[in-house]
Amino acid sequence: MRVFVTGASGWIGSAVVDELVADGHDVLGLARSDASAAKVEAAGATVVRGDLDDLDSLRAGAEQSDAVIHLAFKHDFDNFAASGVAERAAVEAFGEVLEGSGRALLLASGTAIPGLGRPLTEADASPFSGPDAMRGGSEALAVSFVERGIRPVAMRFAPTVHGAGGDHGFVAVLAGIAQRTGVAGYVGDGTNRWTAVHRLDVATMIRLALEKAPAGSVVHGVAEEGIETRVIAAALGEALGVPTASIAPDEAPAHFGWIGGFFGLDVPASSARTRELLGWEPTHPTLLEDIAAGAYTPR
Numbered sequence: 001m002r003v004f005v006t007g008a009s010g011w012i013g014s015a016v017v018d019e020l021v022a023d024g025h026d027v028l029g030l031a032r033s034d035a036s037a038a039k040v041e042a043a044g045a046t047v048v049r050g051d052l053d054d055l056d057s058l059r060a061g062a063e064q065s066d067a068v069i070h071l072a073f074k075h076d077f078d079n080f081a082a083s084g085v086a087e088r089a090a091v092e093a094f095g096e097v098l099e100g101s102g103r104a105l106l107l108a109s110g111t112a113i114p115g116l117g118r119p120l121t122e123a124d125a126s127p128f129s130g131p132d133a134m135r136g137g138s139e140a141l142a143v144s145f146v147e148r149g150i151r152p153v154a155m156r157f158a159p160t161v162h163g164a165g166g167d168h169g170f171v172a173v174l175a176g177i178a179q180r181t182g183v184a185g186y187v188g189d190g191t192n193r194w195t196a197v198h199r200l201d202v203a204t205m206i207r208l209a210l211e212k213a214p215a216g217s218v219v220h221g222v223a224e225e226g227i228e229t230r231v232i233a234a235a236l237g238e239a240l241g242v243p244t245a246s247i248a249p250d251e252a253p254a255h256f257g258w259i260g261g262f263f264g265l266d267v268p269a270s271s272a273r274t275r276e277l278l279g280w281e282p283t284h285p286t287l288l289e290d291i292a293a294g295a296y297t298p299r
Contacts, residue, residue, distance in 0.1 A: 002026040003210065004061035006052070006090075007071030008045060009036035011169065012108075012161055015203035016069060017043045023207055028061050030072060052086050055093045062097040067104035067210060070094065073135070081132075088136030095141075100149040106209060109139040111156045111195055111220060111269035112262070119225055120269040122218040126154070143216055151215040158195035158222045159267065160232075161202055162287050164295040171287070173259055175236055175296040184237030185247040185255055187264035190230025195269045197223040198284035208278040219274040223282035226268030235291040 003020055007013035008029025020027050021044040029040035032051035040047050048064075050057020052072055062068050070090065074083040094105050113120050113127060129140035142152040160171050178184040202221040209219050230244070237244035252260035274280060285293065 001066045001210075002028065002064065003067045003069060004028045004030070004048065004065035005045070005069045005071065006030040006058070006061075007073070007108075008043075009039040010071060011167055012157070012199055012202060013071045014039065014043065015199045016071065016206050017045050019203040019207045020210075021045065028065055030057065030061060052090050055089060058090055058093045059097050062094050065103075067106070068094055068098065069106045069206060069210065071108045073108065084134065084136035084138075085131070086136075087138045088131055088141065091136070091138045091141050095145050095148060095150065098145070098150045102149060102151060104151040104153060104210060105142060105145060106153045106155055106206065106213075107138060107142040109135070109154050109156045110159065111222060112159050112265060112267045114265045114267050118268075120156075120220075120267070122156075122220055122270075122273040143218075146216045153209050153213045153215075154218045155206060155209060156218065156220050156269070157202060158197045158224075158269070159262070160194055160196040160287055161199050161221070162196060162290050162295065163199040163284075164290060164293065167199075167295065170259060170262070171232070171236075171291070171296055174232070174256075174263065175240065177256055177259075178233075178236050178240050178242055179298070181255065182242050184233045184240065184242050184244045186230040186233040186244070187247055187252045187256075187260065188249050190233065190246060191228050192264060192266035193226030193228055193268040194232065194263075195222045195224060195267065196227055196287035197221050197282065198286075198290070200284045201282040205274065205278065205280045208280050212278050217277070219278065220269055220271040222269050222271040222274075224286060225270055227287060229263060232287065232291075235288045236296065239291050239294065239297050
């Protein structure tokens with residue numbers, strides 16, 4: 001199968017490209033810079049030059065492919081609304097190209113949906129819909145493409161997609177804050193939970209979803225259903241050699257910056273249906289194992 005991957009040189013995308021190439025797929029990877037293009041080519045994929053603002057490049061990649069795996073996102077937390085606008089435009093462009101073809105569109109989303117009082121499941125619809133919603137309401141938009149003769153699959157990833165060798169995500173940010181402030185903090189009593197998954201496990205899940213997931217499916221890239229944030233902070237403190245401490249909720253924005261409110265959310269999620277549907281079973285190290293092994297410790 002020829003597969004177009006956006007975010008092909010990124011943290012998750014590079015693992016997905018390796019997974020697909022190893023499984024015999026022909027991969028086209030979106031790259032916006034020479035460095036990204038070199039990385040995509042080195043992985044055995046063909047480069048499509050462009051970015052999320054270049055809708056013609058997105059259409060060109062989709063037109064040449066049997067399926068699209070859309071992983072790229074503009075993580076501009078200073079202007080998150082603009083990131084959502086760009087995301088929705090990208091998904092709409094894919095919809096235009098894939099309409100009536102029966103081809104797959106696998107779309108990255110997240111499990112961080114608070115306020116349920118229980119683990120999020122694949123049966124829970126995204127509460128974010130419409131152009132002004134989180135991430136441009138792209139998950140709900142993509143799922144609606146079933147009616148347009150497309151095979152959409154919403155892939156909700158854990159907030160923590162971890163691993164060694166270059167994670168720049170939320171745990172890396174928390175580790176940097178701990179180094180800068182001299183304390184590995186958590187918000188309040190730290191009993192709120194985050195999910196986690198290893199990047200190589202989630203890459204396998206994405207390949208299986210490409211091969212097996214029916215139209216309109218929601219799958220969860222979650223290996224650990226809920227780790228208390230005080231446990232995450234303690235592991236970071238131990239690895240970095242700094243104390244662990246509670247940060248009062250009203251002091252969290254000053255201590256953590258933009259990630260403060262997010263780190264205080266209780267967002268457990270289940271992947272039981274995904275495992276049953278795809279025959280997926282995570283096998284790589286847990287988040288705490290990666291932290292203890294030095295994945296987030298300066299070299």
